[in-house]
Amino acid sequence: MLRPSSFRAALRSRVARPTRFASTGxxxxxxxxxxxxxxxxSSTQQTATKALESAKKLAGPLGETAGKYLASATKSAGPLGERAGKLMGAYKEPxxxxxxxxxxxVKQVYRAEGLSPPSSVDAVQSAYRTIWTNATSKVFWQKAINNREIARLGVYAVEAYGIFKIGEMVGRRSIVGYKLE
Known part of the structure; x- marks a missing residue:
């Protein structure tokens, strides 16, 4: 028969001792x-400062006014940014x-692909107008079937649907269904 004192000793010997890792070295x-x-x-801050200065010069008086507002916003967000940095602790630097x-x-891809935002509202409207006329045109679809472009269009459609579904999953924070409580 086991005594309580011998039982406690046996339990203590079975408990795994946590290993301590050197964190101060x-x-x-x-x-x-x-x-x-x-x-x-630091290089990012320097680049941002240079970009801001060049934007001010390009925009003229309007750029100088925007720069003043940006500087005041940066000053006002300073303490908040400091507090956010303190809350992040050791994760801040990574x-x-x-x-x-x-x-x-992203910057390298932007430069390599020659990307730029649309220059005017007319450019955006004409792009969507072209898409709409192609989507509603019987001739476009017949031509796509004859040239076997329909497979490429189908792949694009599946990609768009997949991106939409991933966005839904992220939005509801669940793969299937909504969490009801």
Whole structure:
């Protein structure tokens, strides 16, 4: 028969001891990543400052007024930004680094593809007008079937539907159905 004291000793011996990882020691890879993140952040700030100055010069008096409003907004968001940075704690630097990397990738794609926003409202209207006339034209669909373009159009339709469904899933935070309570 087991005594309570021997039973407690047996339980203590079976409990797994948590291992403690050294968190105060220096990690050269972590320090290098932090240094790189700081460099990217400073270069981003410098680039933004230069872009703001060039935008002010291009826009003339209107740009100077917009710059004043932007500077006042930056000053007013300063303490809020500081508090948000403190709330993020140790995650602040990796988040800034990953955001900077994402921004650079988007910038490279933007330049490589030669992307630009539409220059006027007429350009947007003409693009949608062309899509509408093609979608409602019997000749367009007959030509697409004869040239076997219908497969390409079908793939585009499936992609659009898939993106729509993914957006629905994100919106309702569930893959199937809504969470009712």
């Amino acid at each position: 220096s990690n050269p890879q972590l320090e290098a990543a932090q240094k790189k993140a700081q460099e990217v952040l 988040v800034f680094y990953n955001f900077a990397v994402f921004r650079e990738i």
